[in-house]
Amino acid sequence: xxxxxxxxxxxxxxxxxxxxxxxxxxxxxxxxxxxxxxxxxxxxxxxxxxxxxxxxxxxxxxxxxxxxxxxxxxxxxxxxxxxxxxxxxxxxxxxxxxxxxxxxxxxxxxxxxxxxxxxxxxxxxxxxxxxxxxxxxxxxxxxxxxxxxxxxxxxxxxxxxxxx
Amino acid sequence: xxxxxxxxxxxxxxxxxxxxxxxxxxxxxxxxxxxxxxxxxxxxxxxxxxxxxxxxxxxxxxxxxxxxxxxxxxxxxxxxxxxxxxxxxxxxxxxxxxxxxxxxxxxxxxxxxxxxxxxxxxxxxxxxxxxxxxxxxxxxxxxxxxxxxxxxxxxxxxxxxxxxxxxxxxxxxxxxxxxxxxxxxxxxxxxxxxxxxxxxxxxxxxxxxxxxxxxxxxxxxxxxxxxxxxxxxxxxxxxxxxxxxxxxxxxxxxxxxxxxxxxxxxxxxxxxxxxxxxxxxxxxxxxxxxxxxxxxxxxxxxxxxxxxxxxxxxxxxxxxxxxxxxxxxxxxxxxxxxxxxxxxxxxxxxxxxxxxxxxxxxxxxxxxxxxxxxxxxxxxxxxxxxxxxxxxxxxxxxxxx
Numbered sequence: 001x002x003x004x005x006x007x008x009x010x011x012x013x014x015x016x017x018x019x020x021x022x023x024x025x026x027x028x029x030x031x032x033x034x035x036x037x038x039x040x041x042x043x044x045x046x047x048x049x050x051x052x053x054x055x056x057x058x059x060x061x062x063x064x065x066x067x068x069x070x071x072x073x074x075x076x077x078x079x080x081x082x083x084x085x086x087x088x089x090x091x092x093x094x095x096x097x098x099x100x101x102x103x104x105x106x107x108x109x110x111x112x113x114x115x116x117x118x119x120x121x122x123x124x125x126x127x128x129x130x131x132x133x134x135x136x137x138x139x140x141x142x143x144x145x146x147x148x149x150x151x152x153x154x155x156x157x158x159x160x161x162x163x164x
Numbered sequence: 165x166x167x168x169x170x171x172x173x174x175x176x177x178x179x180x181x182x183x184x185x186x187x188x189x190x191x192x193x194x195x196x197x198x199x200x201x202x203x204x205x206x207x208x209x210x211x212x213x214x215x216x217x218x219x220x221x222x223x224x225x226x227x228x229x230x231x232x233x234x235x236x237x238x239x240x241x242x243x244x245x246x247x248x249x250x251x252x253x254x255x256x257x258x259x260x261x262x263x264x265x266x267x268x269x270x271x272x273x274x275x276x277x278x279x280x281x282x283x284x285x286x287x288x289x290x291x292x293x294x295x296x297x298x299x300x301x302x303x304x305x306x307x308x309x310x311x312x313x314x315x316x317x318x319x320x321x322x323x324x325x326x327x328x329x330x331x332x333x334x335x336x337x338x339x340x341x342x343x344x345x346x347x348x349x350x351x352x353x354x355x356x357x358x359x360x361x362x363x364x365x366x367x368x369x370x371x372x373x374x375x376x377x378x379x380x381x382x383x384x385x386x387x388x389x390x391x392x393x394x395x396x397x398x399x400x401x402x403x404x405x406x407x408x409x410x411x412x413x414x415x416x417x418x419x420x421x422x423x424x425x426x427x428x429x430x431x432x433x434x435x436x437x438x439x440x441x442x443x444x445x446x447x448x449x450x451x452x453x454x455x456x457x458x459x460x461x462x463x464x465x466x467x468x469x470x471x472x473x474x475x476x477x478x479x480x481x482x483x484x485x486x487x488x489x490x491x492x493x494x495x496x497x498x499x500x501x502x503x504x505x506x507x508x509x510x511x512x513x514x515x516x517x518x519x520x521x522x523x524x525x526x527x528x529x530x531x532x533x534x535x536x537x538x539x540x541x542x543x544x545x546x547x548x549x550x551x552x553x554x555x556x557x558x559x560x561x562x563x564x565x
Contacts, residue, residue, distance in 0.1 A: 027465040162187040162200035
């Protein structure tokens with residue numbers, strides 16, 4: 001990837017993905033047309049797949065359950081882990097799936113409306129798969145920091161407002 | 165008891181800082197956005213903080229040598245050599261101070277006798293002139309203008325020289341204007357400085373924050389090392405303001421006297437700050453100051469954003485090449501900086517610093533710091549823009565017959 005695209009990506013991911021090409025161009029000292037072209041390429045190449053808001057789950061004021069499920073599986077001949085992952089990520093309640101190093105194989109993040117819903121997913125859909133050896137479900141209790149943003153409204157280091 | 169009877173006339177003669185009033189006003193508002201700071205928004209790099217904690221845990225909490233930790237002076241010498249082509253002997257030509265502020269004070273104390281004059285380009289940082297005054301010297305402002313990119317011009321320097329002039333202060337990269345003096349601009353000053361046999365006191369605290377060409381120290385120009393006192397430090401480049409660790413580099417005949425004053429007045433810079441600074445320098449020398457570069461890249465984006473936004477709303481803004489301030493002119497609104505800052509704070513709750521705080525030639529300007537997150541700058545720009553269009557409309561309305 002070109003340095004220019006990397007810089008753009010950095011702004012979209014870490015600053016604000018709603019910034020216009022004009023504004024990104026200003027920040028980078030570049031031409032808006034070039035930024036627009038680079039962003040389209042990033043989208044076309046599948047580097048940027050979605051522009052989404054980062055939400056503080058503590059403030060959503062609706063009931064939902066986030067869970068992280070450790071899944072141990074038996075890899076299939078020739079297909080390895082990919083085929084199993086594919087089978088799992090088909091379920092709409094699955095938000096993310098990662099292949100992991102360490103004590104288990106797949107990390108599955110799911111969101112359900114209730115505890116029961118998550119439990120049902122694990123017992124009726126995940127555990128029953130032939131290739132799945134075992135699962136361990138962890139419910140997320142509280143989110144402190146998300147995508148680089150500290151969500152806690154605690155004491156933060158402050159600067160004196162006016163200085164020479 | 166009348167305190168005036170006891171207070172020294174010299175100390176009493178110093179005017180209070182021009183920013184105090186704004187500070188008090190902002191402190192009373194809870195939803196104010198301040199663009200008034202003079203320090204980075206990034207936290208001190210973690211490894212430097214950790215080094216300080218470790219030094220405390222290990223009990224390295226005693227006086228260090230008066231001049232500062234020998235390892236730190238050695239690292240500073242390597243830093244000066246590598247970044248600015250400056251050669252100083254860590255044994256007796258480098259002093260670790262309590263921030264660049266102490267270094268400024270020490271330089272003037274060491275060189276000034278009553279009546280000696282120091283040329284101070286303005287607009288510039290608020291403490292130079294009072295420091296000179298406290299040493300019994302006479303600060304002589306040399307005005308710098310936007311048409312010269314706020315650089316100090318040799319002819320203006322020349323004009324201000326008298327037989328009592330002892331030194332010229334060089335505050336570049338500049339707070340508040342963001343001006344820098346590139347090599348050619350510095351070279352043009354050298355003949356004036358040499359002809360009148362002056363010293364250069366060069367405050368290079370923002371040296372790592374230049375956008376475009378890297379900083380050049382006047383001490384690195386031919387014939388200037390022997391007559392330059394270099395002030396530097398960790399506050400701005402390494403986001404270490406609260407640690408209070410600065411650097412002073414000078415030829416040994418000067419440093420000997422400077423060290424004597426430092427030793428009587430301060431003893432030594434705080435040990436934990438020195439250990440943090442040592443780690444900052446060591447890791448910087450290892451990875452080519454990657455952390456500094458990362459922060460500089462962030463500042464640079466915000467700088468472009470601020471310059472463009474201000475110019476777009478009709479506040480003419482010079483393009484700064486250093487530090488982390490923009491210095492727009494507010495003259496087009498028919499206000500001076502003071503009136504603008506006052507009204508902006510009351511009406512839009514955005515704090516900026518009037519340019520007059522930095523010298524008479526800054527009267528029609530305000531200083532805005534961009535050491536803030538883009539999110540804060542976005543909000544501040546929106547509020548300032550509203551303010552500007554409202555006052556422009558007002559101005560037009562009132563001019564109608």
